[in-house]
Amino acid sequence: MGLSDSIKNIPEGYSEGIYQDAKYGITKTIFNNGKSFKIYAEELQGTNFISLNYYITSSNQFLKPCEMPEEKVIDFLKHIKLK
Numbered sequence: 001m002g003l004s005d006s007i008k009n010i011p012e013g014y015s016e017g018i019y020q021d022a023k024y025g026i027t028k029t030i031f032n033n034g035k036s037f038k039i040y041a042e043e044l045q046g047t048n049f050i051s052l053n054y055y056i057t058s059s060n061q062f063l064k065p066c067e068m069p070e071e072k073v074i075d076f077l078k079h080i081k082l083k
Contacts, residue, residue, distance in 0.1 A: 004061060006077040007037055007054050017080040022046055024080065041076065050076045 001009075010028045017024050019041075026041040035057075041050040051066035052073045065073040 001078075003063065003074065003077060004054075004056070006080075007039065010039060010080075010082065015082055016044075017041075017082040019076055019080045022048065024050075026080070026082075041080070 010026060012028050012030050015026050015028070017026055023044045024041045025044050026039065029038045030036075031038070035055065037054045039050070039052050039054070043049065050073055051068065053064040053066065055062045055064070063070060063073065
């Protein structure tokens with residue numbers, strides 16, 4: 001599954017999932033008729049969080065993590081188990 005598919009599989013609005021044995025609250029907002037996404041996930045009993053924007057243009061797709069390494073965001077998107 002590609003990165004775009006991982007993002008699209010997270011439902012719009014609020015959901016929960018498990019990542020690295022921790023429960024996360026995830027909020028996904030869709031903008032521009034499905035061409036841009038904002039995802040914010042927060043560990044519910046800890047201090048970790050994931051924040052990103054994802055943009056789809058006519059020629060490319062762009063992942064823009066918010067003040068964290070891209071690898072951390074990609075790992076989260078690939079391994080989150082939605083409840």
